[in-house]
Amino acid sequence: MPRLVGKNAVVTGAASGVGRAASLLFAREGAAIAxxxxxxxxxxxxxxxxxxxxxxxxxxxxxxxxxxxxxxTAQACRxxxxxxxxxxxxxxxxxxxxADVALFLASDKSSYVNGSVITLDGGRMGITPGTF
Numbered sequence: 001m002p003r004l005v006g007k008n009a010v011v012t013g014a015a016s017g018v019g020r021a022a023s024l025l026f027a028r029e030g031a032a033i034a035x036x037x038x039x040x041x042x043x044x045x046x047x048x049x050x051x052x053x054x055x056x057x058x059x060x061x062x063x064x065x066x067x068x069x070x071x072x073t074a075q076a077c078r079x080x081x082x083x084x085x086x087x088x089x090x091x092x093x094x095x096x097x098x099a100d101v102a103l104f105l106a107s108d109k110s111s112y113v114n115g116s117v118i119t120l121d122g123g124r125m126g127i128t129p130g131t132f
Contacts, residue, residue: 005030008081012064013091015042020049022088027055031086034077036060064091 009026013019014035020042026033027050035050035057037043043059050057058080062073077084 002028002030004086007031007085008034008083009086009088010034010036010077010084011088011090012036012062014059015039015046019088019090020046022090023050023055023057024053026086026088027053027057032056032081034058034060034080034084036062036064036073036091038063 004026007030009031011019011023011026011033014023014033015037016039019035019037023033023035023046033050033055035043035046037046037059038061040059040061043061047057047059060073060076062069064070064073
């Protein structure tokens with residue numbers, strides 16, 4: 001029997017990579033999924049894949065670098081389902097490790113900080129008490 005039947009999941013960064021894989025796995029395991037990502041085209045592709053797995057899913061286009069957008073997303077998730085059982089806070093900016101290190105070592109550290117805001121702050125901001 002699937003392990004997530006009757007459970008509601010929110011997956012950030014769900015349009016591709018690990019987030020897409022998690023969305024598909026959660027669908028196979030019976031969860032309803034709110035997929036959150038900034039990329040609507042890839043989000044729609046993931047939605048089709050989730051539905052092909054028999055999953056129940058919605059897509060919420062969101063820029064998680066924007067704290068106001070996080071609140072709007074949280075409200076949309078609460079309106080979708082009153083209880084969220086699983087929050088997979090996966091969103092991040094895809095860059096190679098060597099590029100990330102190069103930015104850090106560069107004299108202008110603002111590039112590194114701005115490029116890493118989703119990974120470092122977006123996840124933390126998204127899991128504040130009571131958000132979901």
